[in-house]
Amino acid sequence: HPSNFKEGGDVLLNKANCRAKGGAPGFKVAILGAAGGIGQPLALLMKINPLVSVLHLYDVVNTPGVTADVSHMDTGAVVRGFLGQPQLDNALTGMDLVIIPAGVPRKPGMTRDDLFKINAGIVRTLCEGIARACPNAIVNLISNPVNSTVAIAAEVFKKAGTYDPKRLLGVTTLDVVRANTFVAEVLGVDPREVDVPVVGGHAGVTILPLLSQVKPPSSFTAEEAEYLTNRIQNGGTEVVEAKAGAGSATLSMAYAAAKFANSCLHGLKGEAGVVECAFVDSQVTELPFFATKVRLGRSGAEEIHQLGPLNEYERIGLEKAKSELAESIKKGVDFIKK
Ligand code: NAD
Ligand code: LMR
Numbered sequence: 001h002p003s004n005f006k007e008g009g010d011v012l013l014n015k016a017n018c019r020a021k022g023g024a025p026g027f028k029v030a031i032l033g034a035a036g037g038i039g040q041p042l043a044l045l046m047k048i049n050p051l052v053s054v055l056h057l058y059d060v061v062n063t064p065g066v067t068a069d070v071s072h073m074d075t076g077a078v079v080r081g082f083l084g085q086p087q088l089d090n091a092l093t094g095m096d097l098v099i100i101p102a103g104v105p106r107k108p109g110m111t112r113d114d115l116f117k118i119n120a121g122i123v124r125t126l127c128e129g130i131a132r133a134c135p136n137a138i139v140n141l142i143s144n145p146v147n148s149t150v151a152i153a154a155e156v157f158k159k160a161g162t163y164d165p166k167r168l169l170g171v172t173t174l175d176v177v178r179a180n181t182f183v184a185e186v187l188g189v190d191p192r193e194v195d196v197p198v199v200g201g202h203a204g205v206t207i208l209p210l211l212s213q214v215k216p217p218s219s220f221t222a223e224e225a226e227y228l229t230n231r232i233q234n235g236g237t238e239v240v241e242a243k244a245g246a247g248s249a250t251l252s253m254a255y256a257a258a259k260f261a262n263s264c265l266h267g268l269k270g271e272a273g274v275v276e277c278a279f280v281d282s283q284v285t286e287l288p289f290f291a292t293k294v295r296l297g298r299s300g301a302e303e304i305h306q307l308g309p310l311n312e313y314e315r316i317g318l319e320k321a322k323s324e325l326a327e328s329i330k331k332g333v334d335f336i337k338k
Contacts, residue, residue, distance in 0.1 A: 026053030027265050030134075032102045032126050033058075034058055038250045039057075044073070046099075046258060048073065049258070051266070057070070085125070089129055091129075097261060100123065102126060103143035104119060112203045113145050115144050123153060138268065139169065141170050142253070146172065146279055155332070173256035175202060177259070182231050182232060198210070204324070206328070209232045211228060270297070270298050278291060285307075286322075288329060
């Protein structure tokens, strides 16, 4: 087994191994970028998920501290930490689900595409590791720009001969979480009662809330639809500006990522009717990837829902979303192919 950290890590690991051998059945989950703004609260939330038996925390910095800290929580999952690229494959071996929030976040004035330069290479390296060490794992990709990084991951897996479109999911849950919250505010109801499908992608106009399909069925004035669509599309920027240079959404994102990962694990367990929006390999439009509702099962995104009926406002939004998405996807594909 890898000897992880210089001080204390081996002791932690040996204890963890003993417990893992006799431990409760469950799924093995890795978080890549686990010491970051999203990674830390996400590690906490996955540690309290009863479906998780083993939790691997990987980052290029600070995992010894995060691992020691989270490992003291008296919940079932055994926690192991991995530091730096030489330990990537050990972090990934045997994993059922890999969640990737690694990479740099936006500062005010930046678009998500401005992160491409740095994050594209990070995602490529991590996905090469997945192809080597856990090619059958479900991958939840959070690193921005999601509209491009999912295409990068797909190309890396294709190159390695391990690509399974059902197992690669770009995480757009935060858009749904925001949409549910903002729509509930307008309707004056509890957000837990609201379900807003959000389709397209995860940046600006590519984020397309389908307000005509909100549950419970609701009608909105043109002004309300415009206000809600803009607020949902710019929710990320709202947080980036409020944080004023200190990063982007981390806490609401960790919540959203934990919610989505939990659904993936329930799907892996074989539960029926697990449905979430996600950015996946898709034939719903002419684009190779598109976010819609998907049914999650033992092999990942087993069924991709169609868009359903759109109103005029949404049809115009869809065209705008598709043209920006096409470019972002192409940029991701070209990064690996060229
Ligand atoms: P952060 O800077 O706080 O944390 C990122 C972590 O990634 C750091 O700990 C860093 O050390 C680590 N990292 C960097 N290179 C790495 C590598 N090669 N391997 C492993 N780990 C590496 O950033 P954050 O706020 O946690 O955001 C992370 C990413 O998530 C950003 O790209 C951000 O834009 C994106 N994000 C996506 C969504 C979404 O809805 N999909 C929402 C919020 C943020
Ligand atoms: C978000 O939607 O909060 C994330 O994509 C981070 C960002 O840059 O806005």
